[in-house]
Amino acid sequence: MLPTPTQNMDGNRPFAQMSYCTVVDKNDQCKFICYTHKDSEMFNVGLTNASDVWSTAFTGETLNQFRQKFALKSTADYIMKIRSACGSGSVSVSMQDSCAVLCVGTSPGDLNVTLSRLKQPEAKEKLRELLFRMADSLTRLDHTTGPAPFSPGKSPHKRSTDFEPRRQPQSGQTLAVKKRLPGDSLINPGTRRKHPATGVAFDEEDDQ
Template sequence: MEDVKPSSYCTVLDGRSQSKYLCYTHRRNALFYICLTDAADVWSTEYTEDTLKEFRQKFALKSTEDYILKLRSACVTGDVSVVVHDTRAELQVSSGSTDLSVSLSRLQGPQATEELKELLFRMADSLTQLDSKEFEPRQQQNCGPSVTVKRRAPGASLINPGTKKKMQATGVAFDEADDD
């Protein structure tokens, strides 16, 4: 199966009601999902590898990643819209000469709740991974600038670091040689 990022997220606007929706993709159990939610209801469609291949051929897409990139860029430029009905939603992606249309079915009760729960934790996991990749641990705000402490060389003066400390006199050693 083709390697695709675990999840992709973008916001979509319903042209009629001006309501915002979260459109996201993910893989689970060898299936590729395209989903839509307003945080209360969830609409979803799933693709097996075969149906995904048909979808890519129908819309002349090179890969699933290509579709995700088209969806993301369409979200940024405002070329994606959704029309929500009672039991289904139509996701329309306009990109150049082709219009990609995906029909999503509304999930019921516990299935929708489980999907929202999984979405929440996937998003939290992706934020955690992003934080660990891009941000270094922060220093405490109240501390002054950190100063690196240089190690003192043996024999260096503690008070005046540029000079060697004077060694204490040990006395004079006389040779007890014969004076003959």
């Protein structure tokens, strides 16, 4: 994902408009997508299991209240705390009847964010917006990184020649390798080797 930087609500350093991560329910180990989204005046934190949606929106005033509560230097630090926890895997969720509690960190005094469950058709519209925002982020990422460089000497479709017949360097004809049988001639393969004649032995008889 390619985050889009924008100016934060207290005028300090910019932060990314969108971020996504997966979180796990502490009770049944089900996975959810946690997302943050910044529009003109609101900072949204949402959670979805691809069918239901839980969400909350922060104004500049509520973000400032959270910043003071957790002794953070700026509202961007509060937002970055959530996003860095998502990246490190130290975020979990606890589902309740009508809300979900996003637990940021592992200590009891760490940050918790309560998200309200959205009703239909608002939940469906939020899922649709989330899907297209993620697609736009991937498109920007592809345009930024560009395609992988092509190397003529390294084709992904290069064939393996380990099991192909051997070829002569010039003619390119396939050499037929035949097994030599016992007695075959080494000079003329396919013909039997001839042994030198030893002559015929006759017995000498007396003329008497």
